[in-house]
Amino acid sequence: MQSKDESGRGWNLANGDRSRRTEIRSALVVWCLAFLFWAPRLAAQTKNSCLDCHSSLEGAMRVTAESLQGDIHAQKGITCTGCHGGDASSDDKSKSMSAAAEYRGRLDRKQIPELCAKCHSDAAYMRGSNPSLRTDQLSEYHASVHGQMLAKGDEKVAVCTDCHGVHDILPPDDPRSSVYPINVAATCGKCHANAEYMKAYNIPTDQLSLYNASVHHTELVEKGDLSAPTCSTCHGSHGAAPPGVKSVANVCSTCHMIQGQMYAAGPHKKAFETMGLGGCVTCHTNHKIEHPTDALIGTGAGAVCLNCHIEGDTGYGPANQMHQELTDLDAAIRRSNDILTRAEEAGVEVGEAQLELNEARDDMTKARVEIHTVTLSQIDPDIQAGMQVTQETWKAGQAALAEGSYRRKGLLFSVAAVLLVLIGLWLKIRDLEADDDSANTKEEKQ
Amino acid sequence: MNALANIQNWLDERFGWDELMAFVRHKTVPTHRFSYFYFLGGMTLFLFGIQVATGILLLLYYRPTPDGAFESVQYIMTNVPFGWLIRSIHSWGANVMILTAIAHMFSVFFLKSYRKPRELTWLSGMILLFLVLGFGFSGYLLPWNMLSLFATKVGTDMAAQVPWIGHWILVFLRGGDDVTGATLTRFFGMHVAVLPGLATLFIGLHLVLVQRFGMSVPPGVEADWKAHPEKARELRFFPNFLLRELMAWYIALAVLGCLAAFKPWELGTKADLFASAPAGIRPEWYFMFMFQTLRFLPAKIGPFAGDLLGVLGFGAAAAVWTLLPFFDNDKRGRGKRWIAGVGVFALAYFVGMTVYAYLAG
Numbered sequence: 034m035q036s037k038d039e040s041g042r043g044w045n046l047a048n049g050d051r052s053r054r055t056e057i058r059s060a061l062v063v064w065c066l067a068f069l070f071w072a073p074r075l076a077a078q079t080k081n082s083c084l085d086c087h088s089s090l091e092g093a094m095r096v097t098a099e100s101l102q103g104d105i106h107a108q109k110g111i112t113c114t115g116c117h118g119g120d121a122s123s124d125d126k127s128k129s130m131s132a133a134a135e136y137r138g139r140l141d142r143k144q145i146p147e148l149c150a151k152c153h154s155d156a157a158y159m160r161g162s163n164p165s166l167r168t169d170q171l172s173e174y175h176a177s178v179h180g181q182m183l184a185k186g187d188e189k190v191a192v193c194t195d196c197h198g199v200h201d202i203l204p205p206d207d208p209r210s211s212v213y214p215i216n217v218a219a220t221c222g223k224c225h226a227n228a229e230y231m232k233a234y235n236i237p238t239d240q241l242s243l244y245n246a247s248v249h250h251t252e253l254v255e256k257g258d259l260s261a262p263t264c265s266t267c268h269g270s271h272g273a274a275p276p277g278v279k280s281v282a283n284v285c286s287t288c289h290m291i292q293g294q295m296y297a298a299g300p301h302k303k304a305f306e307t308m309g310l311g312g313c314v315t316c317h318t319n320h321k322i323e324h325p326t327d328a329l330i331g332t333g334a335g336a337v338c339l340n341c342h343i344e345g346d347t348g349y350g351p352a353n354q355m356h357q358e359l360t361d362l363d364a365a366i367r368r369s370n371d372i373l374t375r376a377e378e379a380g381v382e383v384g385e386a387q388l389e390l391n392e393a394r395d396d397m398t399k400a401r402v403e404i405h406t407v408t409l410s411q412i413d414p415d416i417q418a419g420m421q422v423t424q425e426t427w428k429a430g431q432a433a434l435a436e437g438s439y440r441r442k443g444l445l446f447s448v449a450a451v452l453l454v455l456i457g458l459w460l461k462i463r464d465l466e467a468d469d470d471s472a473n474t475k476e477e478k479q
Numbered sequence: 480m481n482a483l484a485n486i487q488n489w490l491d492e493r494f495g496w497d498e499l500m501a502f503v504r505h506k507t508v509p510t511h512r513f514s515y516f517y518f519l520g521g522m523t524l525f526l527f528g529i530q531v532a533t534g535i536l537l538l539l540y541y542r543p544t545p546d547g548a549f550e551s552v553q554y555i556m557t558n559v560p561f562g563w564l565i566r567s568i569h570s571w572g573a574n575v576m577i578l579t580a581i582a583h584m585f586s587v588f589f590l591k592s593y594r595k596p597r598e599l600t601w602l603s604g605m606i607l608l609f610l611v612l613g614f615g616f617s618g619y620l621l622p623w624n625m626l627s628l629f630a631t632k633v634g635t636d637m638a639a640q641v642p643w644i645g646h647w648i649l650v651f652l653r654g655g656d657d658v659t660g661a662t663l664t665r666f667f668g669m670h671v672a673v674l675p676g677l678a679t680l681f682i683g684l685h686l687v688l689v690q691r692f693g694m695s696v697p698p699g700v701e702a703d704w705k706a707h708p709e710k711a712r713e714l715r716f717f718p719n720f721l722l723r724e725l726m727a728w729y730i731a732l733a734v735l736g737c738l739a740a741f742k743p744w745e746l747g748t749k750a751d752l753f754a755s756a757p758a759g760i761r762p763e764w765y766f767m768f769m770f771q772t773l774r775f776l777p778a779k780i781g782p783f784a785g786d787l788l789g790v791l792g793f794g795a796a797a798a799v800w801t802l803l804p805f806f807d808n809d810k811r812g813r814g815k816r817w818i819a820g821v822g823v824f825a826l827a828y829f830v831g832m833t834v835y836a837y838l839a840g
Contacts, residue, residue: 380743382556382563440563444740451733458726465719 081121082129083113096200103209105202109162116140116148143183145192146174173272189230196220212270215254217263218244240264243320262288267319281319282312289313295405315340327363330404331356351409358416359400365423366393372430379437386429393422506690508720510712511700513590517720518727519583520689523611524682525728526576529735530614533569534671541621543667545660548623549749556746567739573615575735577765580611581829588803588822592695598804600688603681605801610678612765617670619763623663624747629760631666632658637773640790659752759840768832769793771839800825 081098088097101107106115114121119136123129130136140148150171152158159166170193174180179190196212203210211220222241224230231238244250244264252261267284268275276284282302286293296302296312305315316329316337328335331352332344338352369390373383396419400412490496508517540559542551555562584604587593593601620631635658639649654661696704704711714720762770769789776785799806807818 380563380741382553382743382746384553384746385557440740444736447736448733451729451736454729455726458722458729462719462722465722469715469719 081112082124083117083119083121085124101200103203104200105204111152142188142192145194146171146180146183149193170271173269176274177269177272178274189224189233191224195223212265214259214261214263215257217265218250221264240320243318247320247322248324249322260288276311279306279312281314285313291402292405295403295411299406299408301407325401327356327359327401330359348407351407354409355404355407355412358412359397359404362393362397362400362416362419362423365420365427366390366397369393369423369426369430372427372434376430376433376437379434380440381433381437383429383433386426386433389422389429390426393419393426396422502690503717504715506693506716507713508694508716509696509700510714511696513586513697513700514714516583516586516590517694518724519579519586521724522727522731523576523579523583524686525731526572526579527678527682529572529732530569530576531675533565533572536565537569538671543621543664545623545663545750545752548621548663549746552622553746556743563743564736564739567743568735570744571735571738571742573618574764575731577611577615580608581765584608585822585826589819590695590697591807592697593804594695594698594807595804597688597692597695600685600692601804602801603685603688607678607681607685609797610674610681614670614674614678615763615765617666617674620658620663620666621670622747623750625750625754625757626747626760628658628750628752629756630762631662632756633760633770634762634766635662637769637786637790640784640787641794642787642791657752761836764833764837767836768829771832771836774836 084096084098084101087094090096096113112121113119117137117140118134119138120129120131120134128134130138153166154168154171156168159168174193175184179192182190183192198211203213205212207213208215210216218241226238226241228238249262252258253263265273282293282296286296292313302312305312311319317325329337332339332342332349333356336352336356338348342348342352370387373387373390376383377387396415400415400419403411403415406412487496491498508514537555540551540555540562542548552566555566557563559565587601587604616631616634620627635649635652638652639645641648650656652662652665653659654665761767772793773786773789776789778785780788803818807815
């Protein structure tokens with residue numbers, strides 16, 4: 034029952050409101066229990082003794098919360114203890130870095146692939162984090178040159194952290210990632226372009242510089258075409274190994290499918306395999322693949338056919354003829370293009386002929402693809418079709434130039450006619466006004 | 480000669496031919512140092528005639544549909560005998576006609592020919608100028624190439640800036656929310672039916688008013704002639720002035736022919752409704768000064784959108800300019816001098832902004 038004190042307040046504890054006092058006591062107990070229950074948990078979540086120490090260290094030992102911010106593992110809630118073991122909730126080193134806490138510390142390079150695979154090869158575990166990621170990286174790695182050499186004890190070879198990073202691992206589709214397609218060559222080049230580092234292996238170290246001069250690099254890095262190949266496209270990523278002699282054409286034809294089919298249908302495939310030559314790279318090289326020109330084929334300067342063929346052998350003549358046909362068609366297309374451009378600049382509409390000329394360009398492209406059969410009878414039909422189109426467009430260009438000339442002659446006559454009319458009008462005006470003046474003068478005299 | 484006399488008699492009995500000829504014979508044109516500007520109106524009329532004649536010829540082949548428009552123009556340019564000439568003359572003629580219309584308007588402004596009693600002549604002339612600009616805008620879309628598609632899109636977007644009714648105007652112009660085939664059909668209808676009908680009406684009115692009130696003499700010359708009547712000079716309209724006008728028309732025809740032969744109007748690439756705007760899209764030169772002004776205006780001016788204020792500003796300026804005779808009603812008949820200053824500024828702004836827009840790319 035409420036009672037009011039002299040000040041008019043609603044109730045007064047001193048007057049013994051037992052039920053209210055009980056309520057307040059109960060609330061206080063509940064709050065204390067909740068605090069005692071949640072506080073340790075909150076403390077445990079935010080507490081990371083590893084970072085507390087390592088953020089104050091320098092050099093390779095320095096790891097801060099900021100540096101971990103972008104790391105994909107940290108974002109998924111996997112902290113230091115996930116790889117290094119230990120107890121991050123304790124500041125006491127004897128506890129946090131104890132064997133009881135399964136502290137592993139700095140990892141041996143030989144252990145890194147298996148350590149990463151503990152999660153990354155566990156399909157059930159990865160399904161809960163990123164179901165689309167593959168889980169065969171470790172088995173691929175074991176099959177790679179890097180994996181095989183690591184198994185033999187060579188710790189200089191690449192392990193997971195060398196390519197993916199350590200505490201700043203980004204997803205492969207992040208443009209800042211060291212394994213983003215545009216960055217892969219530079220990542221591989223960290224070792225493979227270091228002549229001093231690679232001295233013991235007796236393999237070239239110019240792959241990166243050669244690749245950077247290639248058309249593939251231009252497409253990938255300068256034009257941003259992510260489908261263009263980089264090191265891992267041809268060599269594999271986790272299962273990295275140079276493709277074998279017989280595999281080169283297969284590797285190239287994953288993208289250059291038609292050229293691969295043409296090559297397989299021609300006489301070079303068997304001949305190259307017999308000679309132990311690696312398919313496509315025999316003519317196009319491997320790392321410094323440049324945009325092919327018609328000069329690549331034939332018997333002239335820069336022609337690769339001369340690497341094997343000599344004058345008089347079965348391939349020498351056809352190589353020469355194929356080169357001639359390609360250059361003839363190219364010259365005919367340029368000639369038609371020039372005349373049509375001149376006609377267009379002269380003001381004659383030649384859109385249809387220019388469109389038709391594109392058919393000849395298509396025929397040229399087809400011929401340049403079929404050249405991989407190295408068989409004259411294969412490229413002849415396209416060359417002939419292209420030449421036919423260039424002849425028609427050349428005639429159209431000539432007709433257009435003639436039309437332009439006719440129009441200008443017509444204009445000349447028209448302008449001459451207009452000038453005559455203008456002169457006539459001027460003379461008529463002069464006569465009229467002379468008559469008017471003389472009529473006015475007669476009136477004044479009268 | 481008897482046959483001619485018979486025809487004249489026949490016409491006179493029915494239409495008052497002799498009376499009309501008497502009027503034409505007695506009509507005179509003042510002759511002074513500014514007389515050459517009198518040719519501009521007739522030149523615009525002649526070019527309008529050229530547009531009608533070439534337009535009718537183009538109508539024989541043109542197809543106003545998204546599938547047929549570009550191809551029909553291409554056909555006219557490549558397969559129709561002298562189609563290239565007719566099409567280029569029509570396209571160049573439009574630009575030259577707009578130029579002479581603007582020049583005629585400014586010459587009437589500076590010579591103060593809009594003064595009493597010629598206010599309605601000025602009004603009808605301004606309406607004709609807007610109709611001519613409408614011809615230019617509607618005709619620009621008809622070849623259905625990428626430039627014309629996006630220029631129309633930008634131009635009609637401006638209409639949406641008008642407060643309250645802007646969206647309605649946009650939908651009315653485009654036949655929908657976007658520039659599509661419906662827009663092409665609508666613009667074609669306006670270009671070949673609505674605008675020519677209105678133009679014919681207002682040209683007729685304009686010519687009647689010009690004949691009714693005669694040719695205006697500039698205030699300075701008028702005052703000089705009042706003080707010195709012996710200085711007043713006149714030229715007979717028929718045949719003296721008309722022969723001179725014919726000379727100007729032939730020169731214009733020769734210029735159009737040269738433009739058609741040496742700089743034929745380009746076909747461009749066919750409009751693609753799904754493509755993004757090509758770089759450097761801009762309207763035709765007669766709208767460039769407005770386009771450039773809107774580019775200069777910031778996105779926001781106070782609480783208002785910059786474009787909105789720009790469009791409203793131009794609208795207000797056009798309204799004031801159209802109603803000019805009612806502002807410049809100086810009782811002495813000479814007109815207010817400061818209005819000439821406004822005209823100089825307007826002309827300089829128009830020319831300067833247009834040149835700047837082209838130089839700035």
